[in-house]
Amino acid sequence: MKRPLILRGMFYSLLLCVTPLQAQGGVKVFISVDMEGITDVVDWDETRSSGSDYQYYRTLMTKEANAAIEGALEAGATEIVVRDSHGSGRNLLPEELNPKAKLLRDWSGGPFSMMEGIDKTFDAVIFVGYHAKAGTKDATLDHTMSSVSIRDLKVNGVSLPESGWNGLIAGCFDVPVVFLAGDKAACEQARAIFGNVEAVAVKEGIGEACLSLHPQKARELIKAGVKKAMGRLSEFKPLKYEPPYEIEIQFRSEHEAYRASWYPGAKRVGDWGVSYTSNDFLDLMRFFMLAR
Ligand SMILES: [Zn+2]
Secondary structure, three states, X not given: OOOOOHHXXXXXXXXXXXXXXXXXXXXXXXXXXXXXXXXXOOOHHHHOOOOXXXXXXXXXXXXXXXXXXXXXXXXXXXXXXXXXXXXXXXXXXXXXXXXXXXXXXOOOOOOOHHHOOOOOOOOEEEEEEEOOOOOOOOOXXXXXXXXXXXXXXXXXXXXXXXHHHHHHHHHHOOOXXXXXXXXHXXXXXXXXXXXXXXXXXXXXXXXXXXXXXXXXXXHHHHHHHHHHHHHOHHHOOOOOOOOOEEEEEXXXXXXXXXXXXXXXXXXXXXXXXXXXXXXXXXXXHHHHHHOO
């Protein structure tokens, strides 16, 4: 069921001894999990399978995904899809993940990327392990989709972190973003874009260093934050901008801007940038996938 019919849900929940959300006939939750915003992660080496401490941090990543799953389940979620959204798309440990969730791994090659699997049947989107956009002060491993090629991503003039771009993809299917966990800068950027989103800062960047909560404390806050967000589901609106949609990518190299400018309909914006406009957001997703 799409939007919570909260009053009807509350009535049936009293009769059936289930939560208001369950009483509405099922609540489907999509959880996209990145790694740079996981508690204590501070260096690229810790996020790459070749890194000596990667195995430890992928365990923390899996436990933070589980904290979000548990919060959603306690709030009445009946179906959960977890999308592994980092690097290879093969970081979360399947056996360790809560068995009530399904796991979507690796990259299809299509434009949905970190939101692969989202569709109109979902009721809420949750982000775990998210980070700030490229160029953010006191942010941990800040980047926007690529750590090497993109300086900035804008849609309709708004500079976006990955949470914003992914939120717009969810918005195409009328699904709201309700919760984000990551570093403090990622939380601030999410609040600026989504307004009333529940956000849990598990760490705070200090230049290239970072100060983290204890992982166990972070998980407690994530579980409680997700539960709270799911309890407020009717308050959230899907993120949607007014068409026509304009995407602008500022690259880190002039050569990449030149290459992207050959995409049909693309326009060069200064030395480093390329823009593309359409009334269909899927066209922007295609551009973003193929022009870089
Ligand atoms: Zn990542």
